[in-house]
Amino acid sequence: MTSSENFVHPYIPNSVPSVRQAMLEEIGAASIEDFYADIPAGIRLHRPLDLPAALRSEVELTRHMEELLARNTSTRQVLSFLGSGCYPHHVPAVVDEVVNRSEFLTAYAGEPYEDHGRFQALWEYQSMMAELLDVEVVNVPVYDGFQAAGTALRMAGRVTGRRRVLVATAIDADKLSRIRDYVRPDHDITVVPVDPETGSADLDALHRELAAGDTAAVYADAPSALGIVDSALPRLAELAHDAGALYVVGCNPLTLGVLAPPSAYGADIACGDIQPLGIHQSFGGGNAGFIATRDEERLVAEYPSRLFGLAPTSVEGEYGFGDVAHERTSFALREEGKEWVGTAAALHGIGAGVYLALMGPQGMREIGDTILAHTAYARQRLAQVPGIEVPYGDALHFADFTVRYTGGRTAAEIRADLKERGIYGSVPTGEHEAAFCVTEVHSKADIDRLAAALEEIVK
Structure with missing residues (x-):
């Protein structure tokens, strides 16, 4: 990209030199460099970014973007068995119809307090999620399920005043990395290895870790990273509570039509990702995280995210939708936020919400x-393949x-060969x-x- 002082970028507002100079004079700055004076020289680039020249027409820009997008392969173009946190599900057409309406589809959530349509839509989502999870309080979604887990564990730490977090079930490596980064430096994460034979939580090992004290939370995934719905989930709650810790469970909300919600087996905080609920995979994106608790002041006070509720208006008998306890949020507290x-x-x-x-x-x-039926059939069918153990x-x-390959070839080699076959x-x-x-x-024929x-x- 040219560094000429006279360059006007076609897609960056206020890049006209005279306009930029007028703005600098208005705030008393000599140059753009004044805004970066606090950044140490050792971490600055000291050269322009290596970017291509700006495309000066909409036609050129459209062609360029289409060429970039053509490099992607959607999971709808191939037969995909990828999961581990971002799943291939059918998204009903009505979901796309609603979320693409101009009332909702904006570049930013915005703060129009007269916009009760958006507030009500999110309140309806929270209400249906609360019913699904059998709790009273569910937040407006955070970025993804990984952040929801990290936030839930920080909430537990603030409630208990303790430092340690014990992970009791198998956990995805990327999720664990994100949680570690999010909760530090206030909390230490200890992963308690699962039983290698069953893939389930090792209760004896967890009990030993809890005996050391200072545990803020026991964390479990349901299902775990291995896909297992651990029969020990209720027992984990008992062990956590006996040690004075909170029990935090990450769950796939799509399981809750057939499986008990975390609140039913003792979870103090449930969290997870709503991507399975009518959200496209979107090339690895399309994620959003929920946090859910009972309506208990010590828990609700620690939510850093927004909660929408019903409130009476100045008109008798009329109700509106607005923030609940807004003063506890980072939006109100800014740099003093939790x-x-x-x-x-x-x-x-x-x-x-539309999906539910x-x-x-x-x-x-x-x-x-x-x-459940498709998973059982897939495990049974692949177990019949020579060289595979399930x-x-x-x-x-x-x-x-999970599958294990016993024929000598590596998982990476097999993945590459499947990809060549469009799988x-x-x-x-x-x-x-x-x-x-x-x-x-997935159909039987797909499996x-x-x-x-x-x-x-x-x-």
Whole structure:
């Protein structure tokens, strides 16, 4: 990009030199460099960014963007068995119709307090999520499920005044990395290894860790990163509470039509990602995180994110929608806030609300049953492939599951060969171990095609 002082960028406002100079004079700055004076010289680039010249016409820009987008391959163009936090699900057309309406689709959530349509839509989402999770309080979505887990654990730390966090179930490596980064330096994360034979929580090992004291929270995923719905989940709650810790459970909300919600087996805070609820994968994006608790002051006071509720107006008998306890949020406290939570995922909350309203209790039950059945069939079918073992016996799995390759080829090699056949899957979790995922979008024929391809590849 040219560094000429006279350059006017076609897509950057106020880049006309005379306009820029007038703005500098208005605030008493000599140059743009004045704004960066606090940045140490050692971490500055000291040269222009290596960017191409600006495209000066809309036609050129459109062509350039289309060329970039053409490099992507959507999971709708191939047969995908990728999961591990971002899942292939059917998104009903009505969800896209609603979230693309101009009332909701904006570049930023905005702060128009007269906009009760948006506030009501998010309140409806919160209400349906609360019913699904069997709690009273659910937040406006944060960025993703990883952040929701990190925030939930920081909330537990503030409530208990303690430092340690114990992870009791198998956890995705990327999720663990994000949580570690988010809760430091206030909290230390200890991962308690699961039982290698069953893939479930090691209760004896957890009990020993809890005996050391200073545990703010015990964290569990339901299902775990292995796809296992751990039968020990209720016992984890008992151990956590006996040690004076809170119990935080990350869950896939799409399981809750067929599985008990975390609140039913003792969770103080539930969290997770609403991507399975009518949100497109969007090339790895399309995520938004929820946090849910009972209506208890010590818990609600620690939410850093927005909560919408009903409030009476000046007109008798009329109600409106607005922020609940806004004074506790980073929006009100700014730099004094407990932590900072942005607004980028609110639109996904509206989409999830539309999805939940469309599905209803019966629809959620049916889709949950379908995924359980597809997961069981996929595990059974792949176990029949020579050179593949499907571990963890009869443990209940939902969507995600693990396979082991015993024929000598690595998981990375097998993944590459599947990709050549137009099949995405086999996410390596070890040199000879990989994760697959099935949902309601996969048919028996799809699973059989995967098995047939693996029979050719796995030697």
